[in-house]
Amino acid sequence: MEIRSREFKQRSVFAIHDANLQSALDRARDGFIGTRAARAAELPEFEQLREEAKGLKNHILEHLDHYLEKYEAAVTAAGGHVHWARDAAEARRIVLEICKRHDAKTVTKGKSMISEEIGLNEALIANGMEVVETDLGEYIIQLAEEPPSHIIAPAVHKTKKQITELFAAHHDRPPKTSVPDLVNEAREMLRGKFFAADVGITGGNFLIAETGSSVIVTNEGNGDLTQTLARVHIVTSSIEKVVPTLDDATLLLRLLARSATGQETETYTTFSTGPRREGDIDGPEEYHVVLVDNGRSKMLGGRFREMLRCIRCGACMNHCPVYGSVGGHAYGWVYPGPMGSVLTPLIKGLDNSYDLPNACTLNGRCASVCPVKIPLPDLLRELRHMQHQRELSPPTQRHALALWRFAATRPKLYHFGERIATRALALAGRTKGRIRRMPFAAGWTDTRDLPAPTGKTFIDQWKARRGQK
């Protein structure tokens, strides 16, 4: 999908004034935060499991080559095929080639963020295939011709009324208004697609080296119908998703649903191991896995390695006040919220996504709920530092920071400046105790008043008090 992260500010303004979006976001936030906390509280071992999951992911990353080779051998032994893709273009080519070889006309898809990252839908559609998203939320936004952006609840920003209108426009049936009727209508519409599909594409929440299995979790069962009923099942997954054994996957699964949707487990967890076997009367005839690198092997070497622990649960965005105010679309690419604000600049370039690391308030809630303890605020700060060093930040900001640094490293000068500024601000706000407008800070004072200081700096007050003692 096309990156539009440069438009973050503009999109945020629209998002904040979109009443439907705001009510949807409020509802979602309250739900996800409460249910996650409840599920975590029910499991006394939850914090211990987080620490172990962090250790497990670090172990995997340290030996990633070994586990990938082992996984590949196990898939091959089960009769499947593993393909390696250095970047998005290579991944698209591999999937397209498989689809063309099977003369695919209809392709069903389970929700997969990596397929969005590599721009798969557009490539298949450009080659004349019908691509149907089968997760209900993804299906809704596909009808709305919106790019996906929420990971956990793709249509979280759509109201029932909007869904009614979308279905009425696309399904050629009388409009439905109740939730059950809407879900049933989608079920009926998609059933035919599952059975007609030539190729079914899913992601992989985990890849198990021990058994050569790809794992997906869903609540709807759409991913299972996608991979069971098509003649060919293609898994797209990024290289860091590999785990050594079934027991290791279990540790991460115990954290995934609880962190994501606040469920003890998702309804369906499916391990797929190769194609239909002798004697089987259903299941796909071919099984392919496309392992996508797309920058991850490089990320492994630098200070952002910790980001590769991410299991895509979405807890960070569910708990992020910025995401909660502007929604996923404002972020302008596949991955939104705190994890996206780290991943997007790393995958798509620092200059394509300048605002994302800077939109963070560094309140730290994302890190406090991350099941694999990724220090997201630290990584965001690191990205800001890199932007500054590469002179990607606006010149006024860089000059202001340079000036501040010049002063801050000279304490006498700094305190002198501070005294002047504090007195000036106190004067400016002397009538009401607050400042309505301030030059160079219109971004703040346009929407609120700045509380005026009392006229004395903290250090002056400190010294005065100490002197009294």
Place this chain on the structure above:
Amino acid sequence: MTSAREAILGAVRASLGRGALDDAQRAELDARIPAHTRPAQDEDPVERFKRKFESRSGTVVRIDSADQIVATVEAYRAAHDLKKKIAVGGALRELKWPRGWHKHHDPAGIDEALSLTTCFSAVAETGSLVFASGPDNPITHNFVPDDHIVVLEAKQIVDRFEDAWALLRKRDAGMPRATNIVSGPSRTADVEQTIQLGAHGPRRVHVILIG
């Protein structure tokens, strides 16, 4: 020309600051036994399975012996006013059906409404059923019909997922092509966060628990 595979593995190793691992190092990794914390559980596994499974809108009926399976299915059919047509897993081929019933052992078709299957195991931890695909256990039976009835013997219920994996590893056929862990009926909350059962998979999952 370097293949993508070699390029990616090479880049991974370069980032890790080392070359390929030697045989001894690989053997050590292969010998690693994961020893993660397993959540404590002191409830009777059968009771826990039932409680957890029902908490997610699954239903359970307990019977004494396999002789009662067909009568139990008939009672379920009548209660939900379903047609007497059923897809039955090959493992239950020997069951005798009363007159008027149409049963088959083929994959579930697009209009399939009711299926009866066995399962491989069940996990008390989360109240989940484990299915292993195979000639007698077509995977479509688990996902296509509106109503899925599952025969489970009490002795098949294990405490935790790790116990189920140990059983899978002991199978002659090894890891099944598809291992489905099912924790209740299909559901979605995609429309205004309202839980709705029967998104794409079964609307109801009913367990006949023997013993």
